[in-house]
Amino acid sequence: MPATDKIATGNLAVVKNFRRIIETRDLSLMHKELYDFLIQYCGFIAHYNIHGFRDTYADPKEFADIFIRHFDRDHCYFNSGYACHNVPYKDTGYTKNEIKEKFFQIVDLHKDAIAEWAHDVAKTRRYAALQVLKKEFDQEENLSKSCRENVDVKIKKNKEDTDLGKQGSLF
Numbered sequence: 001m002p003a004t005d006k007i008a009t010g011n012l013a014v015v016k017n018f019r020r021i022i023e024t025r026d027l028s029l030m031h032k033e034l035y036d037f038l039i040q041y042c043g044f045i046a047h048y049n050i051h052g053f054r055d056t057y058a059d060p061k062e063f064a065d066i067f068i069r070h071f072d073r074d075h076c077y078f079n080s081g082y083a084c085h086n087v088p089y090k091d092t093g094y095t096k097n098e099i100k101e102k103f104f105q106i107v108d109l110h111k112d113a114i115a116e117w118a119h120d121v122a123k124t125r126r127y128a129a130l131q132v133l134k135k136e137f138d139q140e141e142n143l144s145k146s147c148r149e150n151v152d153v154k155i156k157k158n159k160e161d162t163d164l165g166k167q168g169s170l171f
């Protein structure tokens with residue numbers, strides 16, 4: 001494709017799919033072309049297939065701490081361009097490194113929001129777990145309290161029966 005006929009990198013299908021996933025934080029939207037690009041040129045392992053790949057990074061913590069970090073220049077997982085990626089990607093007119101550079105720019109725009117989102121989801125999950133535990137312990141406490149009250153009533157009743165028996169006895 002002549003340089004003058006190039007569409008903007010942001011309009012390439014693979015880049016649009018990547019942007020959509022980053023902005024929605026939803027790997028279920030990943031197309032096969034993006035999956036292939038990620039495992040071939042971005043330092044990811046295949047995880048058997050696209051479904052295994054999606055499942056591996058679907059959790060917000062994995063998405064933020066591992067998936068995103070492959071494109072975060074400030075992280076050790078960062079997978080920069082290689083000389084062998086300076087060849088055109090399909091018939092796009094762009095090299096694989098140029099497309100990866102666009103991925104890096106997209107992540108740069110969203111990485112702080114993604115980190116905050118992952119933190120908020122984890123916090124919400126911990127709070128929900130706390131509520132389940134609280135309910136469980138409150139029920140046990142109420143049951144224990146109810147049992148103690150029943151025992152107290154039985155003791156008082158037995159004591160009254162015993163006291164009445166002594167008072168009414170002719171012996």
